[in-house]
Amino acid sequence: MSTPADTPLLDVQNLRVSFATEEGVVGAVQNVSFSIQRGRTLALVGESGSGKSVTAYSLLRLIQPPGKIVAGRILLRSQRLGEIDVAHLDEKSGLLFKVRGGLMSMIFQEPMTALSPVHTIGSQVDEAILMHQDVSRAAAKRLTLEMLHKVGIADAAMRYQQYAHELSGGLRQRVVIAMALVCRPELLIADEPTTALDVTMQAQILALIKTLQREIGCSVLLITHDFGVVAQMADDVAVMQRGEIVERGTVRAVLKNPQHAYTRALLDALPARRHAARQAAAAQLTAASGATASGASAASGAAAAAEHG
Amino acid sequence: MSMTRTRAEAALPDPGPGPGAAPLLSVRGLSKQFPLYSPGIRRKVTGLLNAVDNVSFDLAPGESLGLVGESGSGKTTTARCILRAIDPAAGEVWFRLPDGRTVDLARLSSRELKPVRQHAQMVFQDPFSSLNPRMSVRDIVGEPLVIHRLARGAELDDRVSDVLARVGLKPEHRSRYPHAFSGGQRQRIGIARALIMRPSLIVCDEATSALDVSVQAQVLDLLKELQREFRLTYLFVAHNLDVVRGFCDRVAVMRKGRIVEIASATEIFSKPQHPYTKILLSAVPSPDPDVPMNFNVGEELAKLDAR
Numbered sequence: 001m002s003t004p005a006d007t008p009l010l011d012v013q014n015l016r017v018s019f020a021t022e023e024g025v026v027g028a029v030q031n032v033s034f035s036i037q038r039g040r041t042l043a044l045v046g047e048s049g050s051g052k053s054v055t056a057y058s059l060l061r062l063i064q065p066p067g068k069i070v071a072g073r074i075l076l077r078s079q080r081l082g083e084i085d086v087a088h089l090d091e092k093s094g095l096l097f098k099v100r101g102g103l104m105s106m107i108f109q110e111p112m113t114a115l116s117p118v119h120t121i122g123s124q125v126d127e128a129i130l131m132h133q134d135v136s137r138a139a140a141k142r143l144t145l146e147m148l149h150k151v152g153i154a155d156a157a158m159r160y161q162q163y164a165h166e167l168s169g170g171l172r173q174r175v176v177i178a179m180a181l182v183c184r185p186e187l188l189i190a191d192e193p194t195t196a197l198d199v200t201m202q203a204q205i206l207a208l209i210k211t212l213q214r215e216i217g218c219s220v221l222l223i224t225h226d227f228g229v230v231a232q233m234a235d236d237v238a239v240m241q242r243g244e245i246v247e248r249g250t251v252r253a254v255l256k257n258p259q260h261a262y263t264r265a266l267l268d269a270l271p272a273r274r275h276a277a278r279q280a281a282a283a284q285l286t287a288a289s290g291a292t293a294s295g296a297s298a299a300s301g302a303a304a305a306a307e308h309g
Numbered sequence: 310m311s312m313t314r315t316r317a318e319a320a321l322p323d324p325g326p327g328p329g330a331a332p333l334l335s336v337r338g339l340s341k342q343f344p345l346y347s348p349g350i351r352r353k354v355t356g357l358l359n360a361v362d363n364v365s366f367d368l369a370p371g372e373s374l375g376l377v378g379e380s381g382s383g384k385t386t387t388a389r390c391i392l393r394a395i396d397p398a399a400g401e402v403w404f405r406l407p408d409g410r411t412v413d414l415a416r417l418s419s420r421e422l423k424p425v426r427q428h429a430q431m432v433f434q435d436p437f438s439s440l441n442p443r444m445s446v447r448d449i450v451g452e453p454l455v456i457h458r459l460a461r462g463a464e465l466d467d468r469v470s471d472v473l474a475r476v477g478l479k480p481e482h483r484s485r486y487p488h489a490f491s492g493g494q495r496q497r498i499g500i501a502r503a504l505i506m507r508p509s510l511i512v513c514d515e516a517t518s519a520l521d522v523s524v525q526a527q528v529l530d531l532l533k534e535l536q537r538e539f540r541l542t543y544l545f546v547a548h549n550l551d552v553v554r555g556f557c558d559r560v561a562v563m564r565k566g567r568i569v570e571i572a573s574a575t576e577i578f579s580k581p582q583h584p585y586t587k588i589l590l591s592a593v594p595s596p597d598p599d600v601p602m603n604f605n606v607g608e609e610l611a612k613l614d615a616r
Contacts, residue, residue, distance in 0.1 A: 047523065198379040198548045199548060200592045201379065203603060204607040206602075207606070225521060225522065228551075228602075231595060232594040232601070255598055269522045269523040269525070270522055271525075271551035271554065272596060275555040
């Protein structure tokens with residue numbers, strides 16, 4: 001049961017996920033390996049179709065047919081339950097249910113689809129507690145209210161009785177975060193948690209994830225396409241393209257000094273970088289034309305002086 | 310009716326501030342309210358939400374004005390009121406037609422509005438829901454010409470092919486349906502549909518928000534090229550400040566239905582004046598790990614509200 005501090009919490013080895021389609025088998029994830037240390041945040045970044053979400057979903061064994069994990073190991077070294085190879089757990093095994101939502105939980109991109117429209121907010125968070133902890137309904141409700149308060153929902157008692165459609169996008173995402181973290185998971189998977197939100201709400205949700213991660217001490221796998229979010233949230237980053245990890249390293253190393261051509265292309269496409277590049281080009285141009293202009297005026301000045309002389 | 314027309318077509322008394330050419334679009338005191346209902350089945354109107362509250366700005370020909378703000382700030386409602394997708398409650402929207410007349414879009418009847426609409430087009434956010442899945446690309450892109458009876462038969466086909474080529478699609482794409490295209494290609498179809506009318510004003514409502522960064526960059530480049538070639542004027546509604554910074558000449562920041570600050574893009578981004586603009590800019594996560602973002606946005610917004 002005991003795990004040395006330096007072995008990673010999660011070790012994904014040679015993971016392969018395929019989808020059988022009418023046009024043949026599509027390898028959505030091809031031989032992907034990565035690991036996450038305890039308490040650290042790994043960002044998995046790439047464009048749509050790169051396989052980053054499929055990777056995340058396979059960690060929780062949420063891949064539905066025609067999709068299938070065809071090879072690889074997903075080793076979770078839990079402090080509570082020891083080493084588990086999630087990739088080879090039986091679909092119906094009790095251990096898989098303990099892993100899902102208990103040891104590993106997930107925040108989804110679209111909080112409206114992640115929440116049930118016909119159950120109250122409170123009952124959904126209660127359910128997460130009752131599935132994984134041996135407590136009474138009353139105790140579960142107390143825990144839920146405490147958690148709703150912790151994720152920054154003012155007036156938790158009133159919100160407890162409301163339905164998802166009565167909440168704003170930011171509040172819904174807070175509820176999803178409460179559901180994900182109420183059982184104090186060892187790994188939190190956040191799949192584009194702020195993509196549906198605008199920038200001020202994004203900043204608040206990212207701050208909340210950071211604070212709660214520190215408090216619970218969990219590791220985070222952050223799935224995103226936004227290098228801004230990567231730079232501000234993650235310790236390490238892995239760049240995915242067409243089902244493969246093409247580059248990985250610490251955030252600073254990869255963002256400051258990208259080695260792979262695809263990473264460089266992605267970074268160069270960022271609006272902020274494009275703007276900076278255009279400005280630099282414009283500055284160079286004005287500097288060059290300024291030099292010519294001053295050169296010309298100096299020359300004409302000299303000519304005028306010669307005329308007068 | 311004739312009364313309305315004379316009023317609507319009266320010359321604009323004051324073209325508004327700003328040097329150079331007369332504005333293409335001049336919005337004055339634009340307002341729109343939505344009713345708020347009580348919960349339950351017997352819904353009673355309990356109040357009014359000021360979605361757009363006394364908004365005024367000018368748009369010069371060939372200019373790109375960014376309209377930014379968080380969701381619920383009224384930027385999309387403003388755009389929709391200008392194009393009369395919804396009717397504004399108050400205000401004037403003076404629009405200069407190619408023949409030099411100015412008309413108040415806010416006051417035109419729907420019959421008077423139709424011929425004016427060809428000059429002001431819209432590109433939508435979601436390239437999936439804004440294209441009819443049962444229509445071929447030829448029908449989608451050609452439909453505006455058919456509606457306005459501007460072309461038919463071989464001429465229609467030629468114009469569709471021309472505009473498709475101009476936005477980077479192939480003539481053989483005409484017979485395909487939207488599902489066969491990627492998000493970026495669909496957005497090009499949406500742009501072609503707007504462009505085929507040769508409008509002077511295009512309203513882009515979050516036109517690149519749903520796209521991956523590399524595709525987004527290509528679509529932004531295309532919009533810039535088209536602007537130069539056809540002297541287009543853009544009203545660019547967006548929540549991504551980085552995109553607006555690179556694309557727009559001027560930026561209007563909206564909050565709770567009002568424009569809190571309007572200035573050149575350079576000024577907004579280098580010397581923001583309004584405290585809300587400052588918070589908004591500080592919340593953008595920088596891709597440079599050495600430029601920390603502001604994680605304290607929630608408290609700062611609450612403080613701003615308390616003032």
